[in-house]
Amino acid sequence: METTKKNIGQILNKLCDGMYEREQEVRLALIASIAGESIFLLGPPGVAKSLIARRIKHAYKDAKSFEYLMGRFSTPDEIFGPISVSKLKEDKYERITSGYLPDAEIAFLDEIWKASPAIQNSLLTAINEKIFRNGTEEIKIKMKLLIAASNELPRKGEGLEALWDRFIIRLYVDNIKDENNFNKMITDTKNLYEDCISEELKITNEEYEKWQKEINNVEVPSEVLEIIKVIRKMIVIRNKNNKDKEPIYVSDRRWKKIVHILRTSAFLNGRNKVDIMDCFLIQHCIWNNTEEIEEVKNREISVKENIISNKNKLKEEIFPLYKLGVKTDWKTGEIIVDDETLLNFIKANLWPKS
Numbered sequence: 399m400e401t402t403k404k405n406i407g408q409i410l411n412k413l414c415d416g417m418y419e420r421e422q423e424v425r426l427a428l429i430a431s432i433a434g435e436s437i438f439l440l441g442p443p444g445v446a447k448s449l450i451a452r453r454i455k456h457a458y459k460d461a462k463s464f465e466y467l468m469g470r471f472s473t474p475d476e477i478f479g480p481i482s483v484s485k486l487k488e489d490k491y492e493r494i495t496s497g498y499l500p501d502a503e504i505a506f507l508d509e510i511w512k513a514s515p516a517i518q519n520s521l522l523t524a525i526n527e528k529i530f531r532n533g534t535e536e537i538k539i540k541m542k543l544l545i546a547a548s549n550e551l552p553r554k555g556e557g558l559e560a561l562w563d564r565f566i567i568r569l570y571v572d573n574i575k576d577e578n579n580f581n582k583m584i585t586d587t588k589n590l591y592e593d594c595i596s597e598e599l600k601i602t603n604e605e606y607e608k609w610q611k612e613i614n615n616v617e618v619p620s621e622v623l624e625i626i627k628v629i630r631k632m633i634v635i636r637n638k639n640n641k642d643k644e645p646i647y648v649s650d651r652r653w654k655k656i657v658h659i660l661r662t663s664a665f666l667n668g669r670n671k672v673d674i675m676d677c678f679l680i681q682h683c684i685w686n687n688t689e690e691i692e693e694v695k696n697r698e699i700s701v702k703e704n705i706i707s708n709k710n711k712l713k714e715e716i717f718p719l720y721k722l723g724v725k726t727d728w729k730t731g732e733i734i735v736d737d738e739t740l741l742n743f744i745k746a747n748l749w750p751k752s
Contacts (some may be wrong), residue, residue, distance in 0.1 A: 402609070403668035405599060412594045413453045416586055418478040418579040420446055423569055426682065427454050430545035430567050431504065432601075432609060433662040435655055436525050438510070438562075440688075441571035447547040449590060451506035454543060456593045459600035461542075468509040472515050477507075478530065485533070492533040500539045510546035511558060518561050525564040526651075538560035542606070551687060566655045567682050609665065616661040617671035625677050626653065629684070631720040648684050656683045 410428060414421045427450050430437045439447045448465060455463040466477060475481065479498040481491065499505050507513070513521070521544075525528045530539050544567060552558035574580045628631065630648075637645040656679075665677040 404664060406666050408599055408697070409457050409601075412458065412599075413528060415594065416588045416590050417446065417449075417453070417584045418586075419451065419563055419574045419576065420571070423450050423571060424453060426449070426567050426569065426679070427545060428457060429659065429666065431457070432606070432666065433613070433659050434528070434542055434610070435522070435566045435659060436546065436564055437567040437569065438542040438565035438573050439545060439561050439569055440549070440551065441547070442549050442573070445509055445571045445573055447545070447571055448506055448508060451545040453594075454545075455504040455602055456535075456595045457541070458503055458606075459503060459597065460601045461503040462501060463504040463506070464497075465506035466499075466508070468507060468512040468517075470512055470514075471512060472512070472517065474514075475521060476522060477513075478532075483696065490533055495532065495537075496529070499524070500532070500537065503540055503542045503685045505541055505544045505566075506542065506546070510548050510561075511552045511556075512548065513561075515557070520562055522564065525561075562686075562716065563572075563649055563652060566652065566659060567679075569682060570687060613658070613661050613665045615666050615670070618661065619671055619673075620623060621674065622660065622672045622677060624672070625680075626657075629680065633684075634703055643689070644687060646686060646690070652683070656680060657714045661682065 406428075410425055413424050413428065417424055423446075427437055431454055433664045441447060451465060452463065455461050466472070467640070477499050479493040479500065480497040482494050485492040493500075495501050515536075522531065523531065524539060525544055526539065528539050528541060529536050531537075552562045574583055629652075633646050635647065657672075659679055660676040663679055664670070664672045665678075
């Protein structure tokens with residue numbers, strides 16, 4: 399695990415180099431790719447949304463990528479490949495998928511909500527089950543990560559709820575805020591589209607498959623399950639007390655995938671069990687509209703940049719757990735909390751005020 403943690407750290411350093419104020423997005427995209435999940439980036443044009451996908455591709459050995467800008471008239475042929483004329487002569491309706499989304503490890507779909515219903519329906523199984531139905535056959539696709547992007551959220555009443563639910567991690571990407579970072583960005587001559595990862599450091603398919611088994615063996619301790627339980631209760635309370643607002647809905651499937659993300663985060667940190675630090679990822683998985691984004695955004699704390707950092711670094715920072723009186727054994731990783739302290743911790747750091 400320590401070797402994996404070290405290699406992932408080196409890969410992240412390379413991927414984040416020159417990506418000013420995009421470190422969090424790159425890190426979470428890499429976590430999502432290793433977890434085999436999908437990520438949605440909301441933000442205006444020109445904020446490096448597509449660049450993040452191109453950078454993530456470099457983390458994998460011999461990885462193929464696919465990207466496409468959706469339009470109202472986009473057809474399944476443009477995403478999944480054209481119909482094979484030779485197969486039609488045999489009375490078979492099959493697509494030539496080579497070079498298209500079913501053939502890619504990393505995919506980027508811009509303006510995702512403009513996709514036609516036919517494209518959306520095929521994406522549902524591609525994202526969730528990693529399966530694409532090609533004619534009469536179901537083929538297993540090798541997609542590790544789908545990054546979707548848009549400058550808007552899905553409109554209500556257009557049947558996009560199921561597709562929206564498939565994107566486990568959701569991030570708002572804005573223009574660079576810090577003046578120094580902005581100046582560095584516009585004067586930096588580095589070609590960010592070039593492959594920056596050495597061949598020895600790239601993640602191989604063998605490593606990836608091995609990691610999947612190890613990630614599934616990561617323990618989810620009772621304190622983490624307690625956090626999830628309290629968050630679910632808070633959702634119920636929030637919805638009950640705010641009937642004038644759109645209710646927050648997190649499906650059972652979504653919670654299961656969130657836990658898989660937490661396991662992946664723990665594994666990449668060299669741990670065999672999830673801890674409270676991994677739970678900071680939950681805030682990026684449960685919002686549904688821009689109002690909630692702002693609520694979460696306004697309550698972000700400095701520790702968000704340390705989600706995949708080691709515990710020694712965390713010890714040097716002022717962390718809210720200490721202020722709340724949580725007893726933590728940093729050697730064993732055991733965290734002792736009572737229900738009241740746990741609830742206060744979640745309210746302060748993991749959940750927006752309603």
